[in-house]
Amino acid sequence: MTEPLRFGLVGCGVIGPVHAEAISRLPDAVLVSVADLIPERAQKLAARYGATPYTDLSTMLEREGLDVVIICTPLVDGYAGRRPVEIILGIYESARTHQEVTLL
Numbered sequence: 501m502t503e504p505l506r507f508g509l510v511g512c513g514v515i516g517p518v519h520a521e522a523i524s525r526l527p528d529a530v531l532v533s534v535a536d537l538i539p540e541r542a543q544k545l546a547a548r549y550g551a552t553p554y555t556d557l558s559t560m561l562e563r564e565g566l567d568v569v570i571i572c573t574p575l576v577d578g579y580a581g582r583r584p585v586e587i588i589l590g591i592y593e594s595a596r597t598h599q600e601v602t603l604l
Contacts, residue, residue: 504530508564510557511572512536512545519570520549529568535560 507523509516512534523531535554536542542553554560561569 502528504528505567506530506532506565508532508560508566508569509534509545509551509572510536510569512538512541513572516541516572517545517548519572520545520551523570524549532566533560533564 505526505528507529509520509523509531512520513536516534516536520531520534523529531549531551533552533554534542534545534549535557536545537555539553539555542555545551546553552560552564560566
């Protein structure tokens with residue numbers, strides 16, 4: 501049996517919980533972590549699905565060994581004035597020698 505895909509979710513506001521519920525229904529997936537700038541939102545959603553909450557996206561990406569990251573935030577958010585996609589690409593840029601990173 502293969503290991504389930506490890507999902508991370510960025511943005512726990514309006515649409516994030518909808519995606520979390522969808523992930524929970526996938527047979528070969530597990531929601532491992534969630535990130536939101538508002539700690540209470542991250543904690544609430546994480547508790548509901550047994551995930552780890554974060555307020556720092558970079559830390560979540562560095563610690564969790566995620567296979568998939570779903571971004572549920574506006575195009576520009578408060579993550580150090582940078583869009584989440586830019587943060588993800590910056591962290592995973594060094595990983596490109598080991599595996600190809602694909603944005604869908």
